[in-house]
Amino acid sequence: MCRPYATPLHPPLLYQKPDKPGINALPVKRPNVVKLREQLIPLIIDLAVVLVFLPNATNSRMDIFLQQIVNGLVLGSIYALVALGYTMVYGLLGLINFAHGEVVMVGAMVALSVINFGLANGWPLPLAVLLATASAMLCCMALGWLIERVGYRPLRHAPRLAPLISAIGISIILQQLMMLIWGSTYRPFPALFNSEPHVVLGASITDLQILIIVLAAATMGGLMLLVQRTRFGRAMRATAENPAIATLMGVNTNRVIALTFMLGSALGALAGVMVSANYAIAHFSMGFMLGLKAFTAAVLGGIGNLAGAVVGGLLLGLIEALCSGYISDLTGGMFGSNYRDVFAFLVLILVLIFRPSGLMGEKVAERA
Amino acid sequence: MMLSFTPDTSSARSPAHSSAHSRRNAILGSALLALAVLVLPILISASGSMTWLRIADIALLYIMLALGLNIVVGFAGLLDLGYIAFFAVGAYVWALLSSPHLAQAFPALGPEGLHWPMWVILPLGACIAGLFGVLLGAPTLRLRGDYLAIVTLGFGEIVRIFMNNLNQPINLTNGPQGITRINPVMFGQFSFGKSVTFGSITVPSLMLYYYLFAALAVLIVVASIRLQDSRIGRAWEAIREDEIAARAIGINTRNIKLLAFAMGASFGGVAGGLFASLQGFISPESFGLMDSICVLCMVVLGGMGHIPGVILGTLLLTGLPEALRHWAGPAQQALLGKVVIDPEALRMLLFGVALVLVMQFRPAGLWPSSTRQRELEELADTLPDDENDNDDDDDDDDEASQRSKEVRS
Numbered sequence: 001m002c003r004p005y006a007t008p009l010h011p012p013l014l015y016q017k018p019d020k021p022g023i024n025a026l027p028v029k030r031p032n033v034v035k036l037r038e039q040l041i042p043l044i045i046d047l048a049v050v051l052v053f054l055p056n057a058t059n060s061r062m063d064i065f066l067q068q069i070v071n072g073l074v075l076g077s078i079y080a081l082v083a084l085g086y087t088m089v090y091g092l093l094g095l096i097n098f099a100h101g102e103v104v105m106v107g108a109m110v111a112l113s114v115i116n117f118g119l120a121n122g123w124p125l126p127l128a129v130l131l132a133t134a135s136a137m138l139c140c141m142a143l144g145w146l147i148e149r150v151g152y153r154p155l156r157h158a159p160r161l162a163p164l165i166s167a168i169g170i171s172i173i174l175q176q177l178m179m180l181i182w183g184s185t186y187r188p189f190p191a192l193f194n195s196e197p198h199v200v201l202g203a204s205i206t207d208l209q210i211l212i213i214v215l216a217a218a219t220m221g222g223l224m225l226l227v228q229r230t231r232f233g234r235a236m237r238a239t240a241e242n243p244a245i246a247t248l249m250g251v252n253t254n255r256v257i258a259l260t261f262m263l264g265s266a267l268g269a270l271a272g273v274m275v276s277a278n279y280a281i282a283h284f285s286m287g288f289m290l291g292l293k294a295f296t297a298a299v300l301g302g303i304g305n306l307a308g309a310v311v312g313g314l315l316l317g318l319i320e321a322l323c324s325g326y327i328s329d330l331t332g333g334m335f336g337s338n339y340r341d342v343f344a345f346l347v348l349i350l351v352l353i354f355r356p357s358g359l360m361g362e363k364v365a366e367r368a
Numbered sequence: 369m370m371l372s373f374t375p376d377t378s379s380a381r382s383p384a385h386s387s388a389h390s391r392r393n394a395i396l397g398s399a400l401l402a403l404a405v406l407v408l409p410i411l412i413s414a415s416g417s418m419t420w421l422r423i424a425d426i427a428l429l430y431i432m433l434a435l436g437l438n439i440v441v442g443f444a445g446l447l448d449l450g451y452i453a454f455f456a457v458g459a460y461v462w463a464l465l466s467s468p469h470l471a472q473a474f475p476a477l478g479p480e481g482l483h484w485p486m487w488v489i490l491p492l493g494a495c496i497a498g499l500f501g502v503l504l505g506a507p508t509l510r511l512r513g514d515y516l517a518i519v520t521l522g523f524g525e526i527v528r529i530f531m532n533n534l535n536q537p538i539n540l541t542n543g544p545q546g547i548t549r550i551n552p553v554m555f556g557q558f559s560f561g562k563s564v565t566f567g568s569i570t571v572p573s574l575m576l577y578y579y580l581f582a583a584l585a586v587l588i589v590v591a592s593i594r595l596q597d598s599r600i601g602r603a604w605e606a607i608r609e610d611e612i613a614a615r616a617i618g619i620n621t622r623n624i625k626l627l628a629f630a631m632g633a634s635f636g637g638v639a640g641g642l643f644a645s646l647q648g649f650i651s652p653e654s655f656g657l658m659d660s661i662c663v664l665c666m667v668v669l670g671g672m673g674h675i676p677g678v679i680l681g682t683l684l685l686t687g688l689p690e691a692l693r694h695w696a697g698p699a700q701q702a703l704l705g706k707v708v709i710d711p712e713a714l715r716m717l718l719f720g721v722a723l724v725l726v727m728q729f730r731p732a733g734l735w736p737s738s739t740r741q742r743e744l745e746e747l748a749d750t751l752p753d754d755e756n757d758n759d760d761d762d763d764d765d766d767e768a769s770q771r772s773k774e775v776r777s
Contacts, residue, residue, distance in 0.1 A: 096517070151724060158731035161447065164517070165668050168661055169723025176717040180709065288657075292521070299518060335533075342529050345522030352519055353507045 063202025068325040069318065074209045074278060076317020077216035081271035082294030083301070083309040084223060085264030091240045091304035092260055093156070098167035099147055100268055101291015102174035103140050105284065107269030108276040109182050111136040112189055119190060129192055136269040143174075144265025148258055171288070178284040186283045189276045212274045219270060220310050223263075227306060236260060240304070289341070293320075296348045302358025311360060319347055409578045419694070421574040425646060427686040428581035429639050434666040434682045435592050435675065436635025441664065442673030443601060444628035445608030447517040449660055450504070450524025454497040454633040456531060456655035458640025460541060461493035463650050466551040473539045486553055490641050497637025498630040500527075505629030509622055524660050531652040546651025553580060553645045561648070577646055584642070588635060592675050595631070604628055608673075669726055671733030680735050688722075689715045 082104055089097045111132040118128030151170045155163045193211070197204035227233035238246040239256045247253050275290060276282040293316065301312025324340035351358065412420045437451045464470055464482070466489060471481035504523050508516055535543030552561025552573070560580060563572045595601050603624045606614035615621050644650050662685065670681020696711040709717075726734065 154728050155731060158727070161441075161668055161672070162727045162731040164447075165665060166724050166727040168665070169720040169727070172716055172720030172723070176713050176720065180713055180717075292525075292657075295518065296522070299515065338533050339529060342526050345526050348522050349507065349519050352511060352515055356511060356515060 064325070066201055066203035068321045070203050070205050070209065071325075072318035072321030073314065074212050074317070075321060076314035077213050078271045078275050078278070078290075078313075079294050079297045079317050080220065080310045080313025081216055081267050081274070082290060083298040083313045084220070084306060085268045086291075086295050087298040087301075087303050087306060087309040088236075088260050088264050090298070091306075092236070092243075092257055093152070095152065095163050096167065096295065097147075097152075097261075097264070098164065098291070099151070099170040099174060100264065101287035101289075101294070102171045102178075103143055103147070103265045103287070104268040104272040104275070104290055104294075105282075105287030106143060106174060106178060107136040107140045107265075107272030108189075108282045108286065109178055109272075109284070110139045110269075111273040112187060112276060112282045113182075115190060115192075125192065133270065133273050136273055137266040140265040140269035140272075141262040144261040144268075145258055147265075148261040153254070153257075175284055175287070182282075182284060184284060186281050189280045189282050191280065192277055208277060212278060215270070216274070219267065223267070224306065226263075232256070232259065293341075293344050296344050299348060299358055300351050302360040305358070305360050308358055308360035312358070315359075316344060316347065319343055405582055409575045413572060413575060418572070418574060420690075421572070421578065423686065423690050425574055425577050425581055427683060428578065428585045429643055429646070430663070430666065430682045430686050431585045431679055432581075432588050432639040432642075433636055433663050434670075434678050435588050436632045436639065437663050438592065438632075438667050438673065438675070438678045439595065439604075439635065440628050440632035441667055442678065443596060443608065444604040444625060446625065446628060447520070448629075448632070449517050449521035449657075449664065450527070451520075451632070451636060451663055452655045452657075452660040453504075453524040453527035454500055454636035455640040455643065455659075456527060456652075457497045457500050457633075458493040458637030459644040459650045459655075460531065460547075460640075461496050461637070462489050462641035462644040463547040463550045464540075465489045465492070466645075467547055467549050469542060469547045469549075483551060486555075486641075486645070490638060493641040494634040494637040497640065498634035501629040501631075501633025502626050504633075505626045509625055521657065521660070524655075524657060528652050528655055528657075531655065541652070544652060546649060546653070548649045550644050550648050550650070552648065553577070553642070560645070581642060584638070588638075589675060589679070596673075596675070600624065600627065605673075665723060669723070669733055671736035674733070674735060674737035677733055677735035677737065681733065684734075685719075689719055692718060 082100065085100050085103070086097060089095060089100070114132035114135050115128050118131060119125075123131075147170055151166045152163055155166055193207040195206055195208075197206045198210075227236060235246065235251045235256050236259075238249065238251055239253050243253050246256075271290075271294075272287075276286070294313065297312040297316040298309045299312070300316055301308025301310070303309075320340055320343055323343040324337035327335050327339060328337065409421060409424060412424060433451075433455055436454070437448060440446050440448045440451070465484045466482065466486075468479075468481035471477050471479055504520060508519050511519060531541045532544055534541040535545075541547070552559050554560070558564075560576045561573055563570050564576065565571075603614065603619045606617070606619055607621055607624060611621055643654075666681040666685045667678050668681075669685065670679065671677025692715045693711050696709075696714050697707050700707050700709065700711075730736075
């Protein structure tokens with residue numbers, strides 16, 4: 001129902017505080033270096049403590065320790081890419097996109113099919129990989145758009161639980177569809193690169209792992225630039241800040257939201273390709289746990305905060321690798337690495353208890 | 369726990385002039401319902417299908433479970449995605465205390481392990497599950513909706529991982545293999561695990577369980593209704609609607625929230641114990657995240673906080689998928705000549721589609737309570753500003769679209 005035209009607008013919209021100018025006056029935000037550093041210092045200290053004491057405490061060799069760091073970084077980069085998808089959507093809509101993990105899985109599956117098709121037809125390997133990744137990203141962008149359009153947009157004003165349930169429904173649909181299409185067996189992902197590892201200081205790292213870390217870092221850098229320096233990024237930040245004012249300033253918020261979903265899905269597809277290439281396997285249920293962990297990473301860093309998602313992802317990857325590598329030594333063999341999934345959730349619970357807004361999130365006062 | 373359960377008599381639901389009439393209707397309705405519940409298993413077993421009798425048993429268990437979750441999610445508004453953990457705790461308490469399993473790890477118990485009577489185990493299971501509820505609730509008291517959801521989810525996963533791995537250093541849960549040879553429910557010497565013959569009639573074990581579960585489910589329904597109308601129930605509702613206001617009018621939000629967690633969890637614990645006794649075998653596989661989500665869907669789909677709605681949702685979500693599983697294969701065979709889509713996959717697929725569609729067309733659930741329905745209708749008529757939603761962005765977005773319409777008109 002539309003209100004009569006003459007009804008006055010809600011006061012807060014007309015009398016905005018002067019420190020919130022409109023989008024045209026919105027300065028291109030520079031990364032807040034000082035604040036960032038303040039937040040990062042305790043983190044770095046903690047990490048240093050862990051780095052110094054953990055190897056000593058367990059009397060183990062430095063090369064094993066370095067190996068865990070490498071594994072953690074690879075895993076962390078992947079988590080970070082997926083976590084960015086969660087955090088962007090949450091920042092805009094305040095909504096947990098539960099289906100994001102499945103998007104990652106679809107990306108991996110599409111890439112796997114294209115690579116297999118390409119290799120069977122004798123394409124050169126780099127071309128096959130490139131095409132596979134590109135098609136996975138395109139498919140997932142379409143999928144992300146579709147999910148937003150069908151699953152979330154009609155529910156934007158529904159009770160709070162409705163989008164969550166809808167997302168769970170979509171996640172189930174995607175899983176089952178993928179199972180019907182690609183079968184329920186574990187599918188091997190072909191080895192893309194020379195699997196001969198380089199040995200650095202006793203830790204071995206493969207070409208693929210280097211590529212994953214570098215590519216993830218480059219993608220995240222690109223995303224930061226996109227969000228901080230472009231017109232679309234500014235529209236995104238404005239929508240996250242206040243959709244009402246953003247609309248008044250001429251931002252097409254619906255378009256921004258749809259594009260954000262697509263962007264997040266593209267990153268997710270990339271992560272999906274990486275994760276299945278790294279573990280040389282793809283499966284229709286691989287997205288769920290990965291999605292949960294990535295969401296954990298996003299919360300850990302402070303959900304809604306892009307830099308937080310990256311830090312949270314890397315941190316979670318490191319924590320998981322180190323904990324599952326050392327728990328057996330630390331507990332005298334009582335607990336093994338099969339508890340690795342526990343650490344992610346334990347860390348999450350501890351962070352939420354002691355710093356509910358995440359490591360880098362802003363303090364949010366509870367609203368009346 | 370010292371709060372009294374006095375129902376609020378002053379706020380009788382129906383106006384005085386029609387109360388006699390509606391009372392008669394209510395009695396008639398419940399009598400018919402009771403008759404249906406009593407006759408149903410006889411009809412099912414007359415058709416010779418033990419499978420459907422088992423499904424009816426499981427549906428009753430799910431009703432208990434969903435009503436327990438309804439206390440947490442529906443009454444108190446605390447989104448819990450790890451609820452199945454309490455079900456698991458109840459099941460494992462029952463399994464450990466009434467099966468030979470513990471004899472392996474603790475030879476001191478004798479070769480037969482523990483076989484405690486159910487009168488001890490069931491309350492104990494409820495208490496331990498309630499304790500776990502408080503354990504989960506205490507650190508999460510300050511968290512807001514989505515964060516709470518994710519922490520509870522993590523808690524559920526942690527419980528499952530521990531169940532999966534606690535076969536060493538001491539073999540407590542037997543890991544992924546699970547625990548077998550669990551005692552059935554016993555009343556003294558009378559076992560629910562075997563069929564009983566009265567004269568010429570043989571009552572199968574599943575039907576005995578059915579009546580037991582039905583009685584307990586009725587108990588839990590009554591407890592839920594009484595709780596909802598009690599002082600505690602209204603405190604939960606107040607917290608759900610606005611926590612700060614609730615605190616301002618003198619509700620001890622900490623205790624009341626913990627109470628919600630504990631009560632919901634103990635309902636789950638009871639259901640879990642019964643599940644273990646019915647199946648005779650449990651493994652961590654039955655307590656995954658998907659099961660938590662399934663129970664949550666029952667509550668939300670039916671209509672959160674509305675007891676008949678929750679029961680409806682449970683019956684639909686247990687009955688329909690099973691029906692599909694049994695009939696989808698043969699139907700495809702008959703219509704298309706071969707099984708095109710695996711019935712199991714089809715079942716899950718339709719489950720997902722149903723979730724999405726119901727949320728699109730009836731976001732408050734299939735059978736929401738009248739107050740909630742009214743709120744939603746009012747909401748549709750007024751500016752969405754009035755929507756007291758927790759979600760900041762939603763509100764703003766709403767205003768935005770509204771205002772942009774105004775500007776255009």
